[in-house]
Amino acid sequence: MVVLAALSQTFKVLDVTSPTGTMAQTSLQWLIFLTSLLSSTTNQASLTVSPSSSQMFQGQFVSLSCEEDDSSAGWTLRRNTTRETRTQCGDGWGRPAGSICNISHIVSRHSGVYWCESREGATSNSINITVTGGPVILQSPVLPVTEGEDLTLHCKTKTSSNLPADFYKDGSFIRTEPAGHMTIHHVSRSDEGLYKCNISSVGESPPSWVSVTVLTSLLSSTTNQASLTVSPSSSQMFEGQSVSLSCEEDDSSAGWTLRRNTTRETRTQCGDGWGRPAGSSCNIRYMVPGDSGVYWCESREGATSNSMNIIVTEKPTTTSPPTSSLPPLLLVAIRLVIHLVVFYPYFTSTLIMVSLYRRRATGIGLPVAMVMTSPTQAEEGLDDEYDDVITAVTREHHF
Numbered sequence: 001m002v003v004l005a006a007l008s009q010t011f012k013v014l015d016v017t018s019p020t021g022t023m024a025q026t027s028l029q030w031l032i033f034l035t036s037l038l039s040s041t042t043n044q045a046s047l048t049v050s051p052s053s054s055q056m057f058q059g060q061f062v063s064l065s066c067e068e069d070d071s072s073a074g075w076t077l078r079r080n081t082t083r084e085t086r087t088q089c090g091d092g093w094g095r096p097a098g099s100i101c102n103i104s105h106i107v108s109r110h111s112g113v114y115w116c117e118s119r120e121g122a123t124s125n126s127i128n129i130t131v132t133g134g135p136v137i138l139q140s141p142v143l144p145v146t147e148g149e150d151l152t153l154h155c156k157t158k159t160s161s162n163l164p165a166d167f168y169k170d171g172s173f174i175r176t177e178p179a180g181h182m183t184i185h186h187v188s189r190s191d192e193g194l195y196k197c198n199i200s201s202v203g204e205s206p207p208s209w210v211s212v213t214v215l216t217s218l219l220s221s222t223t224n225q226a227s228l229t230v231s232p233s234s235s236q237m238f239e240g241q242s243v244s245l246s247c248e249e250d251d252s253s254a255g256w257t258l259r260r261n262t263t264r265e266t267r268t269q270c271g272d273g274w275g276r277p278a279g280s281s282c283n284i285r286y287m288v289p290g291d292s293g294v295y296w297c298e299s300r301e302g303a304t305s306n307s308m309n310i311i312v313t314e315k316p317t318t319t320s321p322p323t324s325s326l327p328p329l330l331l332v333a334i335r336l337v338i339h340l341v342v343f344y345p346y347f348t349s350t351l352i353m354v355s356l357y358r359r360r361a362t363g364i365g366l367p368v369a370m371v372m373t374s375p376t377q378a379e380e381g382l383d384d385e386y387d388d389v390i391t392a393v394t395r396e397h398h399f
Helices: 002-016 022-041 215-220 328-362 377-398
Strands: 045-050 055-057 062-068 076-080 095-097 100-103 112-117 123-132 137-139 151-156 165-169 172-177 181-184 193-199 208-210 226-231 236-238 243-249 257-261 276-278 281-284 293-298 304-313
Touching: 045 112, 045 123, 055 137, 062 076, 062 112, 062 123, 076 304, 112 293, 112 304, 123 208, 123 304, 137 193, 151 165, 151 193, 165 181, 172 181, 226 293, 226 304, 243 257, 243 293, 243 304
Parallel strands: 055 123, 236 304
Antiparallel strands: 045 062, 062 100, 076 112, 095 100, 112 123, 137 151, 151 181, 165 172, 165 193, 193 208, 226 243, 243 281, 257 293, 276 281, 293 304
C-alpha cells in the first residue's frame, strides 16, 4: 500500500500538466501497469509472528504464519537454531496448522532464524527470534521499518511495561524514557542498528537489530535487481570448503553487497569478520558450522535479491588408533610382562605333563603295591596253611 501511495503521488504531479485529462488517463494506465508489475515480479509469502516482537520471554505462546499469495505453492515454516538447521515445523518443534505454526511454550533453544519456504525452494523474509530467560525484553518490529515512518520500542518485564528504561543503539546511550517506551519519528537509514534497553535494578534486554527500508528501493527493486549465486552450487557444505558468493547485478552502480543472518549475528556484511569482498562477490576460504545461515545481496538503496540458506556440516572424521606418549623401552617391557602373564600357565602345565610322561616311561615313582618280590620259604608255608583253613571252612559250609 505504501508503494501504491507513492506511485499515485508521483502521477498526480503529471496530472497537473494535463488540462484535458488525457495525461490523467495515461497516468492511471501506467499505475495499473506498474501495480501488476509489482505483483508479478514476486509470488512470495510473507512471514508474520504473533505477538509481533523479535524477543520473547520463556513460556510464551507464539504463532508464526506464512501469509501466501499462492496457496498451491505449499509454503511451510523452517528455522535455523544453534542445535539444528532447516528443520520444519512439526519435526520436534511446533504444531503445524496449514501455513501456520504454533509454539505453545517457547524456550531458549527456540531462538533462531525463521522463514517460509515453498516446495520449489522459494523463501520469504526471515525473522530472527530471541527467547530469553532473563527479566527484560525489548519489543521491536520484526519486519523492516519503511523510511519516514515512526519507530516505537518497548522495554518491558514479565509483569510491567511502563517502568523507566534506558535505551541504547550500537552500544551507545540514547536517552532515558520514564514510561519504558521510546519513539523515533520519521526514521531514516541512519536509525538502522542494534538496539537494547535496561531497567534499573531489574536487568538488561538482549540486543535486537532494527532494519530501515528506503522507499525508493521498493520502486527500483522491480526493474533493478540482483541474483545471488553460490559456487559450488549447493545449499549444503562441508567444513573446510571454499565458497564464493556472487551478486549478479543488472546495474553495477547500485552497489550490491552480500549480507547474512546466522544464529550469532544479524545483517552483517561480507568483510565484517567473515569473508573477503571482491567487488560484488564474497569469498569464504574456509567454511565452518558457524557460517550456516541465510545469505542475500543488498543495494545501497536497500533493495534485496533472492536469499539462500546455506548449511555447513562438520567434516567426517576417521578414527585412528590412539597414540601413546610412553617411552619405547617401557612399552616393550609392558608388552613382555603381558605376554608372560598370558603364556606362563600354559608353559608350566606343559612342563608338568612332560615330566610325568617321562617318569611313567622309565618306571620311576611307581606305587609300592605294584612291586612284585619273590616269596620266602616261611611265607610259602604260611600261605599253604592259609589255603588249608579256607578249604576246610568251605567244605564245612557246603556240608
